[in-house]
Amino acid sequence: xxxxxxxxxxxxxxxxxxxxxxxxxxxxxxxxxxxxxxxxxxxxxxxxxxxxxxxxxxxxxxxxxxxxxxxxxxxxxxxxxxxxxxxxxxxxxxxxxxxxxxxxxxxxxxxxxxxxxxxxxxxxxxxxxxxxxxxxxxxxxxxxxxxxxxxxxxxxxxxxxxxxxxxxxxxxxxxxxxxxxxxxxxxxxxxxxxxxxxxxxxxxxxxxxxxxxxxxxxxxxxxxxxxxxxxxxxxxxxxxxxxxxxxxxxxxxxxxxxxxxxxxxxxxxxxxxxxxxxxxxxxxxxxxxxxxxxxxxxxxxxxxxxxxxxxxxxx
Ligand code: UDP
Ligand code: MG
Numbered sequence: 482x483x484x485x486x487x488x489x490x491x492x493x494x495x496x497x498x499x500x501x502x503x504x505x506x507x508x509x510x511x512x513x514x515x516x517x518x519x520x521x522x523x524x525x526x527x528x529x530x531x532x533x534x535x536x537x538x539x540x541x542x543x544x545x546x547x548x549x550x551x552x553x554x555x556x557x558x559x560x561x562x563x564x565x566x567x568x569x570x571x572x573x574x575x576x577x578x579x580x581x582x583x584x585x586x587x588x589x590x591x592x593x594x595x596x597x598x599x600x601x602x603x604x605x606x607x608x609x610x611x612x613x614x615x616x617x618x619x620x621x622x623x624x625x626x627x628x629x630x631x632x633x634x635x636x637x638x639x640x641x642x643x644x645x646x647x648x649x650x651x652x653x654x655x656x657x658x659x660x661x662x663x664x665x666x667x668x669x670x671x672x673x674x675x676x677x678x679x680x681x682x683x684x685x686x687x688x689x690x691x692x693x694x695x696x697x698x699x700x701x702x703x704x705x706x707x708x709x710x711x712x713x714x715x716x717x718x719x720x721x722x723x724x725x726x727x728x729x730x731x732x733x734x735x736x737x738x739x740x741x742x743x744x745x746x747x748x749x750x751x752x753x754x755x756x757x758x759x760x761x762x763x764x765x766x767x768x769x770x771x772x773x774x775x776x777x778x779x780x781x782x783x784x785x786x787x788x789x790x791x792x793x794x795x796x
Contacts, residue, residue, distance in 0.1 A: 483517055483518065483519055484517035485517040485518045485519070486519070487518040487519065487571075487572055487573075488518070488519045488520070488521065488570060488571040488572060489518050489519070489520050489521075489571045489572070489573050489574075489575060489592070490520070490521050490522075490523055490569035490570060490571030490573070490574045490575070491509070491520060491521070491522050491523065491574075491575045491576075491577060491588075492523045492525065492562060492565030492566055492569065492574060492575070492576045492577075493505070493522065493523065493524050493525070493565070493576075493577060493578070493579040494525050494527055494558050494561030494562055494565065494576075494578070494579060495524050495525060495526050495527060495529060495533050495534075495537070495561070495579045496526075496527040496528070496529055496533075496555060496558070496561070496690045497529045497530060497531050497533060497687070497690060498529070498531075498533050498579050498580060498686075498687055498690075499529070499531035499532045499533045499536060499687075500686040500687040501579075501580055501581070501684070501685055501686030501687050502533050502536050502537060502579060503536055503540070504581070504685060504686065505579050505580065505581050506522075506536075506537070506540045506544070506547070508581060508585060509522060509585055510544055512585040512586075512588070513546070516588075516589070518592070519546075520546055520571075521546050521547075521548060521569070521570065521571060522544075522546055522547050522548065523548045523549075523550065523565045523568050523569060524537045524547065524548065524549050524550070524565075524579065525549075525550045525551075525552065525561040525562070525564050525565040526549060526550070526551045526552060527552050527555050527556060527557065527558065527560075527561040528552045528553070528554040528555035528556065529555075534549065534551055537549045538785055538786075541785060541786040545786070545788070547786050548568065548784070548785070548786035548787050549783075549784065549785045549786055550564055550565060550568055550781055550784050551781065551782050551783040551784070551785075552564070552779055552780065552781060552782065553780040553781070553782040554780075556778075556779040556780075557695075558641075558690075558691075558695075558699075559641075559660070559661050559662065559663050559699070559702070560661065560778055560779045561779075562576050562641055562663050563661055563663065563778060563779070564778075564779050564781065566650055566653060566654065567654060568784070568787070569650065571647075572646065572647050573592070573595055573644050573645065573646050573647070574644070574645050574646075574647075574650050575588060575591065575642075575643070575644045575645075576641045576642060576643055576645075576663075577641075577642050578640075578641075578642065580684050580685070580686070580687060581682065581684075581685055582681055582682050582683070582684055583604060583640075583642040583679070583681070583682075584679060584680075584682055587604055587642070587677060587679045588644075590602075590677040590679075591604070591643070591644040591677055592644065594644075594675055594677060595644055595646060598673060599673045599674065599675045600645065600646045600648060600649050600672035600673050600674065601643060601644070601645050601646070601649055601667055601670075601672060601673070601674040601675070602643060602644040602674075602675055602676070602677055603636060603639045603642070603643040603644075603664075603667070603674065603675075603676050603677075604639060604640070604642035604643060604676070604677055604678075604679050605636065605637070605638055605639050605676040605677070605678050605679070606638045606639070606640065606678075606679065606680070606681045607638075607678045607679065607680060608680045608681065609681040612681070612683075616696075619696070620638075621638070623700050623703075624637050624638060624639075625637065627700075627703055627704065627707070627708070630704070630708040630710035630711075631665070631707040631708045631710075632707070632708070633665060633668045633669045633707055634668060635664060635665050635668045635703075635707065636668065636674075636676060639664060639676070640664065640681075641663055641664055642679075643664075643667065645667060648672065649667065649670055649672055652670045653666060653667065653670060657778065658706065658772075659768070659771040659772055659774075659776075659778060660702045660706070660768065660771060661702070661706075661778075662699070662702045662703045662706050662707065664703075665703055665706060665707045669707070701764060705764050705765055705768050706768065711761040711764075712761060712762065712765065714758075714761070715757075715758030715761060715762065718754045718757075718758060719754070719758065722750075722751055722754055726747070726751075729743075729747070
């Protein structure tokens, strides 16, 4: 019998994690047994091509706290989290990776901060084992730039590993953003937020499902949904280049220097600036376009382990 009647939901997005998912389930189940609270594990299979969903479904036959939400195809990590959160029933919801890079032991610290009265407890990575220098460097630079250019305070070096209480989850559920940047949305919501520090572990099995292209897309979603700085930058770059060209015109009128080489250089430079600015405007336009289509954010093909079955769609 559990000492506490509190229910805590853990949401785990899964994409092609068959190699390690059984280990994750075993580790979490062992962890849960030793905790005073009750837990439910909500796995969201994000269109895996391997046996991830089957393995989770098999495990749910042994553990009635395991639930599975299956997407009809790969919709991406952030939407898998968004969907998972909508299926939770717990007073607190924890989001963590399904590869055990976020150590379950940190959950104990998160819960105690929550009991102290915090509504959000996010995990701050003090070290990242087993990740390439490229990933660490780009992540460090990106989070610092993002913090400078956004009006919301998105904490540095945090991923999606965090605890949120029901009040925060309720507010998140009202935000129906296509291409969501969940960690930014949680900061935006406000309430009392704090951090727990942890060391990010190496992946035990499988490989990262975040290739450079997905990292860039996530970074762009973070920027375009929380900052208008790049749009202002187009103005500044444009003004700077107009001032520069005026100055240059003046210098070439006053002197007799050969300007052909420089003309070619400045042509390329200006075309670059214009295309870059257009591209940024395009990225914001695309977000408007996505929102205006009003499609469901994701499509759930099947759920299992929910008793009695609880259905939520992507709207
Ligand atoms: N993931 C997902 N959909 C995707 C990519 C990743 O659900 O399109 C899951 C993945 O299975 C993992 C979590 O999101 O549980 C984080 O991904 P990953 O561990 O590959 O990222 P990294 O830790 O390398 O940044
Ligand atoms: Mg990972």
